[in-house]
Amino acid sequence: MKDYLMRSLMFVPAHSDKLLESASKVKADVLLFDIEDSVQPERNKQIARDKLLEKIKEKKYEGRTIFPRINDRESGQLLKDVLQLTVPEVDGFMYPKAKRGEDIYFFDKLLETIEFEKGYEIGTFKIIPLIETASAVMNVQEICSASKRVVAIAYGSEDFITDLQGIHDEEHQSLFTPRAMIAMAARAHDIIPIDTVHVRVKDLEDLEVNLKVSKNLGFEGMLVLNPIELDLVHKYYSPSEEELIHSREILKLDKEARENNQGVAIMKGKFVGPPFVAKAKRILNKQLKIEQNNG
Incomplete structure (x- = not known):
């Protein structure tokens, strides 16, 4: 679809x-x-x-x-x-x-x-x-x-x-x-x-x-x-620059945690759990969709 x-x-x-x-x-x-x-x-x-x-x-x-x-x-x-x-x-x-x-x-x-x-x-x-x-x-x-x-x-x-x-x-x-x-x-x-x-x-x-x-x-x-x-x-209804930066950082930390066999990443003293990762992916996917639409 x-x-x-x-x-x-x-x-x-x-x-x-x-x-x-x-x-x-x-x-x-x-x-x-x-x-x-x-x-x-x-x-x-x-x-x-x-x-x-x-x-x-x-x-x-x-x-x-x-x-x-x-x-x-x-x-x-x-x-x-x-x-x-x-x-x-x-x-x-x-x-x-x-x-x-x-x-x-x-x-x-x-x-x-x-x-x-x-x-x-x-x-x-x-x-x-x-x-x-x-x-x-x-x-x-x-x-x-x-x-x-x-x-x-x-x-x-x-x-x-x-x-x-x-x-x-x-x-x-x-x-x-x-x-x-x-x-x-x-x-x-x-x-x-x-x-x-x-x-x-x-x-x-x-x-x-x-x-x-x-x-x-x-x-x-x-x-x-x-x-x-x-x-x-x-x-x-578009991701802000701050949201994009934050989302990229979350995915980077999550990837590093997985590569190092850590259970979960930590960002500024807070656990980066699955809901944060899912939200970050949604934000970046939406930005990609906006760029494709404008292209």
Whole structure:
């Protein structure tokens, strides 16, 4: 399976010529071409599908990771979305309003049927479920395990708060518990946890506060609404120079300890146990993935 880099996943309304054109130049790791919420009224959805397919065929996004956000199974648009957009340049789809594992299982089987009919290898198209209801948060582990196509899950906080009939407070405390549950569920099933959008798009100070919490909770990336957020998002979800130096030193000491038949290495008076070694390897692997992506 492809090892995805998902520090930033940026929404791009697919019915907008201007935004489709600018998307080819932004530095987001993943382009989430939107056929769902931002494409209104409904007649614009076919326009969005047609425009996106046209740009893809023009090779506007060659080499980019593409996950269109399609419409849910109750919308009447889902089959149209996937029939038209299951093309080789598309990596998979963001599936919205997933409430339980059954929704993802259904979508998995729909993709399987289309892959068979079009002659693709079964499992070609991956899935990122969008967790945006109270029931989805409560069923998040079931959603994570419903299909082997699931490579990440993402949190949609504004729809969640509306469904919860709660309030998105300025300190973001009302989002803390679902964020933690989503990140833990993703890590428990070895998939990538993606944090919610930052709705105060131009408030980069508040974005930085959120990113610190997000990284502490274990998230690996964030949904993005505006390119001005990308530099800060990439900074927090990329290893720092200090982390890289520390990780290289840990692996060096661990290697020396093994070569000298020592049970465990010691760094600045602290034991370098297996968890530290595993973390160091993850950090260095992520840096390699970033360099390859930028190369």
